[in-house]
Amino acid sequence: MAGCTVRLADYASASDARAVVDLLDAYARDPAGGGEPLSAYARKHLVAELAARPQAFSILAFDGDQAVGLVNGIEGFSTFQCKPLVNVHDVAVLASHRGRGVARQMLLKAEDVARERGAVKMTLEVLSGNASALALYRRLGYAGYQLDPTMGTAGFMQKWLAPGQ
Numbered sequence: 001m002a003g004c005t006v007r008l009a010d011y012a013s014a015s016d017a018r019a020v021v022d023l024l025d026a027y028a029r030d031p032a033g034g035g036e037p038l039s040a041y042a043r044k045h046l047v048a049e050l051a052a053r054p055q056a057f058s059i060l061a062f063d064g065d066q067a068v069g070l071v072n073g074i075e076g077f078s079t080f081q082c083k084p085l086v087n088v089h090d091v092a093v094l095a096s097h098r099g100r101g102v103a104r105q106m107l108l109k110a111e112d113v114a115r116e117r118g119a120v121k122m123t124l125e126v127l128s129g130n131a132s133a134l135a136l137y138r139r140l141g142y143a144g145y146q147l148d149p150t151m152g153t154a155g156f157m158q159k160w161l162a163p164g165q
Helices: 014-029 040-051 102-116 131-139
Strands: 004-008 056-063 066-078 083-093 122-124
Touching: 004 066, 004 102, 014 040, 014 056, 014 066, 014 083, 040 056, 056 102, 066 102, 083 102, 102 122, 102 131
Parallel strands: 083 122
Antiparallel strands: 004 056, 056 066, 066 083
């Protein structure tokens, strides 16, 4: 996208903190994000909680001064490789800027950060009905996770331990 700049978010910056929360809230409200706004608790505490975790980082995309995209990454650990990995936890682009290469630019920046951290791979989750996201991820080299093809591909599962705040 012409004019789009992509950079690491500075959690200590009030404007970056607001952009992280507002973009994640816009994503949460979207059907692909569950269709519900962030809780008041999440809106109030998100950036401080991310900043408290050195394994977390956020990438912001800007069209001029307007924040239009967000990627949240969380460093994990590959036990088989005994090296870091980065899980892309959120990919959010405002509806007004979708289809313009914003997510691609942010994911490539996230790859740079992952490499700087010595990560051996990146992981992400995607809903099977999100065809445009699936197509983008495949173009960027993401594929279903498998160890032995006879065992099939891995699925993503969750179990809530506590109700949302």
